[in-house]
Amino acid sequence: MTETVPGVLSVSGESQQRLPLIFDSPHSGTQYPPEFNHAADPALLRQAEDTHVADLWAGAMAHGAVLLEAHFPRSFVDANRAPDDIDPDAITGSYPAPLNPSVKSRLGIGLCWTRVPPAGGAMYDRPLTAEEVADRVARYHRPYQARLRGLLDDAHARWGAVWHINCHSMKQFASAMSTQDRGTERPDFVLGDRDGTACEAGLTEAVRLFLVARGYTVAVNDPYKGMELIRANGAPAQGRHSMQIEVNRKLYMNEITREPNAGYPTLKACFTALAAHLADHVETRLKRTAAE
Template structure:
């Protein structure tokens, strides 16, 4: 296994030999906050946005013959699963000339640069976000991450096809910064394909089958449908098949204290079994 990346911004763990045309990426597990990050909230607030330990949960991927790309920067600093223009112009000190397109998530304070902290949307920043900082974060984090993922998908292709798992975690219960109803309980695993647009149906079916017998409760496209990474990279017509995987944090961590629980090793092992089964399907597909 070898590792490479762009300094502190992201890393790629590569297998000694690629076993199948399948790439994994973890865009939200980063815990590095650059010096220009100046939050008005303490770490126990803003770190709640991280998909903590997801890179470790799927850390067996290189030993299974699969590359794993992981962001090292905190999601709240720059969210690569949002479009680069997904920002409310009112949060910038100068939005003149910018063609921004804020989504409903940006209006909740979690656009490409977050401006609010979970669970209740308390302001992350003491004042307006500097336009210079916004543009610098795109240049330092957003564009390089997407360019690296695109290259990794391209170089891992076989016979014109590549499969991709975009890895995330979710709170067990929806809060005020989520789009599903506050208090809604989530299943163990949510698989998403942007309502059938980011992957051929066969890949979703194979992923569902790979979870069979592992003891997880499953849902598809509810409450998550997949976001910018699937929209930007998933292209079944071009042979790129992308699925988003959300893992319930209650399966492996204390969602309030942030530490791993005794279930972590078991959950990691079951997810490794899932990845192994799906790898074997991709190798045959």
């Protein structure tokens, strides 16, 4: 059974959950709200999406995990950003809370994107209003973050620990909107655990070894260490383990048309097998804790 909040999110696998293993895909949304009112070329704007990522991980539910996915696009409001991560110079009016822009906001990819991929042209032909931003946070951003936290809290209460996999995709080459030099080629995968502070080291290593054994190139915390959902939910000393997995889009789709390529079935099968591997890892950890 799938729980759906129209236009906002869906949760799948909760009624069959048998492990404290939660996957979330905050950037795979493709339902563009009518109030977006951007001035961007829709084809270019879609390059911001982690298109198909939730579907690629759908096999995780067969192994007792839960999958949360956003339906709204990250360029409208980014569920993987803090609610204060916006440049005050990018909006008009008085925002109802203090703002704390990060490097992502300065690149135009903070809480509400102000730049269009890949070249970084203007998203709007007008400044965003503080009221618009606050409304997006209230109706989309906050419900997503709260639902994720609720899933994690429920699992932690039931099993005494929880493992969270934050699922993303990345462009094959760094764009003008990246913290890397434009044109830098990315590996097949980047795993992020905020330099080992967001999860037990064994989780990151288990995923890295699994992928390397299948011939993939894997980097850890370079260039992606994990953003807000990892920062807010990863606390390994409390039995809360969060890590981010970025997959190179070249492995599964055409970055321009967004259509799956010939590698899609192979990658989806790999993710289902990785979910099974993670389920084994979680079960092992739970048994070890119970025996101590």
